[in-house]
Structure formats: structure tokens, C-alpha cells
Amino acid sequence: MERNKKIIRTSIIGVIANVLLAAFKALVGLLAGSIAIVMDAVNNLSDALSSVITIVGTKLSERPADREHPFGHGRIEYFSAIIIAVIVLSAGVGSLVESVQKIFEPTVPQYTTLTLVVIVVAILVKIVLGIFVKRTGEQLKSDALKASGADALFDALVTLATLVSAGIMLIWEVNLDGIFGTLISLVIIKAGVEMLASPVNELLGSRISPEFVSALKKEVKSHEPVMGVYDIVMNNYGPNTIIGSLHVSVPDTLTARDVHRLTRHISQCVYDKFGVILTVGIYAVSTGDTEIGRLQRAVMQYVTQHEGVMQAHAFYYYEDKQLVTIDVVPTDDVKDSNQFAHLMAADLHAQFPRYNFSIIVDHNYSE
Numbered sequence: 001m002e003r004n005k006k007i008i009r010t011s012i013i014g015v016i017a018n019v020l021l022a023a024f025k026a027l028v029g030l031l032a033g034s035i036a037i038v039m040d041a042v043n044n045l046s047d048a049l050s051s052v053i054t055i056v057g058t059k060l061s062e063r064p065a066d067r068e069h070p071f072g073h074g075r076i077e078y079f080s081a082i083i084i085a086v087i088v089l090s091a092g093v094g095s096l097v098e099s100v101q102k103i104f105e106p107t108v109p110q111y112t113t114l115t116l117v118v119i120v121v122a123i124l125v126k127i128v129l130g131i132f133v134k135r136t137g138e139q140l141k142s143d144a145l146k147a148s149g150a151d152a153l154f155d156a157l158v159t160l161a162t163l164v165s166a167g168i169m170l171i172w173e174v175n176l177d178g179i180f181g182t183l184i185s186l187v188i189i190k191a192g193v194e195m196l197a198s199p200v201n202e203l204l205g206s207r208i209s210p211e212f213v214s215a216l217k218k219e220v221k222s223h224e225p226v227m228g229v230y231d232i233v234m235n236n237y238g239p240n241t242i243i244g245s246l247h248v249s250v251p252d253t254l255t256a257r258d259v260h261r262l263t264r265h266i267s268q269c270v271y272d273k274f275g276v277i278l279t280v281g282i283y284a285v286s287t288g289d290t291e292i293g294r295l296q297r298a299v300m301q302y303v304t305q306h307e308g309v310m311q312a313h314a315f316y317y318y319e320d321k322q323l324v325t326i327d328v329v330p331t332d333d334v335k336d337s338n339q340f341a342h343l344m345a346a347d348l349h350a351q352f353p354r355y356n357f358s359i360i361v362d363h364n365y366s367e
Contacts, residue, residue: 003140003240007058010136010145014051014152017129018044021122028118044122047155050084050148051133057081057144061238074238078199081143085199088151089192092185095158099181106175119163126156141239143199150195154188208234212274213366216246219273223266225250227285230313230327232366234276245279249313252284283314292317295355299324302351306344308334310364317355324348325358337361 025041057080063073134149136142161180168174217229227249234244250262263280270278286293296315303312303326314327334340341359348357 003142004058004062006136006140007142007145008055010133011051011054011058011148014129014133014148015048015055017125018048018051021125022048024121025118028114047151050087050151053080053083054142054144054148057083071237071243072241074241075203077142077144077238078202081147081199082196084144084147084151085192085195088147088154088195089189091151091154092188092192095181096185096189099178099185102178102181104178106178116163116166119159119166123156123159123163126152126159130154130156143195143202146198147195150191154184154191157187158184202236205235208232208366216270216274216276219270220246220248220266223262223269225254226262226266227251228283228313230283230311231281231362234366240275241277242275243277245281247281247283247314249283249285251287253287254284284316292319295324295352299326299348299352302348303328303344306347308340309344311362314360321356322354323356323358324352325360327360327362329362329364332364 022041022044025044029041057077061072061074061076065072130149130151130153132149133152134146137145137147137149158181161184162177165175165177165180168176212234213232216232220226220229229246229248231247232244233246234242236242248262248266250259254262259282263282266280267278270276286296295317300312300315303309308330309328310331311329312326314325316325317323318325328341328344330337330340338361341361345357345359348359349355
């Protein structure tokens with residue numbers, strides 16, 4: 001898939017950039033006889049790990065669906081992002097411990113022109129790499145790439161703090177390594193937690209965006225003779241696999257053949273436009289000047305104006321039982337759904353005494 005190819009290509013650039021930076025530092029360190037610079041070069045090789053994890057995760061997520069995983073392996077990509085976020089979080093915690101120790105037990109760092117040149121080069125490479133990878137991740141909606149790009153930017157931030165601290169040390173002979181390190185470590189830890197939240201929410205099943213719901217409703221309502229769209233539920237099985245369902249209300253004059261054609265057409269158009277595998281359910285609306293039609297209009301008008309009601313739909317009248325069923329979506333301030341349904345049914349029966357009412361409380365999954 002084109003998206004996965006771009007993710008892998010971007011991650012390969014990250015690996016190459018870190019390897020080249022490590023090679024540069026190792027060469028300078030060997031020529032200068034500096035063990036510190038050589039060890040920093042080794043650290044850059046470990047920085048390539050986040051890009052390698054992204055590549056492996058993306059390749060594994062491409063595996064096709066099988067009997068054990070009928071919706072594919074797309075969610076593996078979220079695990080890649082979680083691993084990278086944990087790496088960033090661990091680095092932040094480790095840096096915090098080391099920085100706090102420096103506050104209470106300060107050491108005097110030794111800087112040379114050579115080490116300062118290496119620091120500047122590292123900052124520039126990491127900033128360019130981090131911005132490129134993070135922006136690509138945002139464009140491709142890849143949590144793993146965004147986390148990998150953020151990892152590179154935080155490396156640049158830590159190195160920049162080292163450069164600033166070195167400048168202050170050389171000019172004013174004041175050692176602020178521990179204080180700078182502590183502040184930046186806290187920023188990294190906060191960002192690591194935020195990076196961890198996004199893929200975890202995807203795995204838990206986060207609410208779809210209002211913009212997506214609005215666009216989806218607009219598309220479905222454009223199909224005649226759809227009168228309303230309800231009960232939108234979307235399950236994310238990876239960035240490229242969304243399986244969902246919704247109900248549409250249509251005139252009760254449609255035949256089964258009309259409904260078959262309509263639901264098939266809606267499903268195909270939604271898949272072509274949004275990539276969503278969609279199941280469409282039907283609610284019938286009485287449009288004629290009949291007893292059921294008049295009852296439906298009167299009851300629905302009363303229900304939608306009732307306190308605590310966000311939305312009402314799925315009216316159905318069982319003539320043999322004199323029973324009316326309605327799906328109601330309550331407002332957020334309604335805490336006891338059963339009590340709410342019982343009181344509303346009683347209220348409706350008092351208003352329309354010839355009929356019994358059954359209220360089905362729906363939950364707001366998308367709006």
C-alpha cells in the first residue's frame with residue numbers, strides 16, 4: 001500500500017541519518033582520541049531503533065487477514081507507536097534522575113572546540129530529521145512516525161540544552177547542566193505520556209472525530225430517499241481498516257427491493273469515499289395521512305422536546321399490542337438510563353393513554 005511504503009521510506013531515511021551521524025561522531029572521536037564522542041556515536045546508533053521499530057511494525061501490519069484475525073493486522077502499527085513512546089518516556093525518566101543528581105552533585109564538564117562542533121552538527125541533523133519525520137507522520141496519520149520524529153526532536157532539544165549550558169559555563173563559569181536537564185526531562189516525560197495516549201486510545205476504541213461524522217452523514221443523506229442518519233458506530237482495526245454500522249430512516253412505502261438497492265449503494269459509496277466497510281440498517285417512517293403516521297408525528301414531536309432528550313428515532317408501532325417503541329439518546333446529564341426510560345415511558349402513556357410505550361436508551365457513540 002502507498003501509505004505503508006511512504007512510512008517505511010521515511011523510517012529508512014531516519015535510520016540512514018542516524019547511522020551517518022554516528023559515523024561522523026565516531027570518526028571525529030577516534031581522530032581526536034575522545035572516548036566521550038565515540039560513546040555518543042554509539043548512542044546515535046541506538047536512536048535508529050525507533051525507525052527500525054516503525055519499519056518492522058509497518059511490515060507486520062501489512063499481513064493479510066486470516067482465520068484468527070479476520071480484520072487483518074493493522075493494529076500492530078499502534079503497538080509500534082506504544083513501544084517508541086515507552087522508549088521516549090524511559091529516556092526522559094533516566095535523564096531526569098541523572099539531571100537531579102547533577103543538581104546536588106554538580107560535575108564540571110570539559111568542552112573543546114571540537115566537541116562544540118560535534119554538538120552543533122548533531123543539533124542541526126536531529127532538528128531537520130525530526131521535523132521531516134513528524135510532519136510525514138501527521139500527513140500519513142501514523143502514530144509511530146510521529147513518535148519517532150518527536151524522539152529525534154527531543155534528542156536535539158537535549159543536545160541544544162547541553163550547548164547552551166556549555167556557553168554559559170565558558171562565559172560566566174556557572175554550571176546549569178542539572179537544572180536545564182531537569183526541566184527538559186520533565187518536558188520529555190510529559191510528551192512521552194501524550195505520545196502513549198494516542199495509540200492506546202486507538203486500541204481501546206476512541207470516539208471518531210466530529211469532522212468525520214459530519215462528512216459521513218452528509219454523504220449518506222445525499223442518497224435519496226434517506227431522511228435521517230442514526231446510530232453511527234465505527235471500529236478501527238488499523239489506519240486502513242475501519243468497520244462500522246449505521247441506521248437510516250426511509251419512507252415506509254419502499255419495497256424490500258428498493259431497500260436492498262439503497263443500502264448496497266450507500267455501502268459502496270461510503271467505502272469508495274472513506275474506506276469504511278459499512279453495514280446499513282433501516283428505520284421506516286410513516287409518511288401518509290394514516291393513524292400510524294399521525295401517531296408517529298405527534299409522539300416524536302413530544303419526545304424530542306422532552307427534557308433530557310438529545311435525539312429520538314426508530315419509532316415502531318405494534319398494532320396487536322398497542323405498543324410503541326422508540327430509541328432515545330439522552331443528554332450527558334442523564335446518569336440513570338433505566339430510570340430515565342421508565343419515567344419517559346410513563347410520561348408518554350399519560351400523554352397518549354391509548355398506547356403503551358417502551359423506551360430503548362441509545363448511547364451517543366459518535367457525536
